[in-house]
Amino acid sequence: NAGGVECGQGGALAVDPISGELANCDGTPYEGSGAGGGAGGDFLAEGEQVFVDVAACQSCHGAQGQGGVGPALAGGAVLTTFGSCEDHLNWVRLGTQGWAAEVGDSYGDSGKPVGGGGTMPGFSTLSDEQLRSVVYFERVRFGGANPEEALADCGLGEPAGGGEGEGGTGESGEPTATTVAGGDGATETTVAGGGTATTVAP
Secondary structure, three states: OOOOOOOOHHHOOEEOOOOOOEEOOOOOEOOOOOOOOOOOOOHHHHHHHHHHHHOOOHHHHOOOOOOOOOOOOOOOHHHHHOOOHHHHHHHHHHHHHHHHHHOOOEEOOOOEEOOOOOOOOOOOOOOHHHHHHHHHHHHHHHOOOOHHHHHHHOOOOOOOOOOOOOEEEOOOOOEEEEEEEOOOOEEEEEEOOOOEEEEEOO
16 A cells, blocks of 8 residues: 555544545444534544645645655654654644744754754644644554544543543633443543544454
């Protein structure tokens, strides 16, 4: 598959090349819950839509995250650069010029020089959910991050094992998420705004 992530790795699903519909790796229909206010699918699907169509990230980073004009994201490179989802999110939101103006002259865990590998545009026009979803998609699909841990790290849900029915609160005191483990191997996370994300353990 040209260096991309195989179906089932890092939460990757199969995509019908004709219809574009998501399917489980065994060919059964994917029945993930929609994210409130999202693009009608789960955060992974919404992030892929942003990566491919809305922000066209693939035009610089490659369809499989292999790099091109922009650096590679695949093979865990994105997680090596950004151990924290919030740092990754801020980089995507601000881009090279915004980061240099607001944060400093280096970025990432290894202190890469801003602008040293080209210019990254900022995507501050995307909604917060779109930004978080595309960063989640990059971290899971190309970085190989655990989908449940990445949901929590990217502010899209609570970490699994946090206790059934337990949820957090945001800065405003609003509930952020509640995670419930189902008997069928699925974990359903209700996130801020009332949406849900369902992760099914293999």
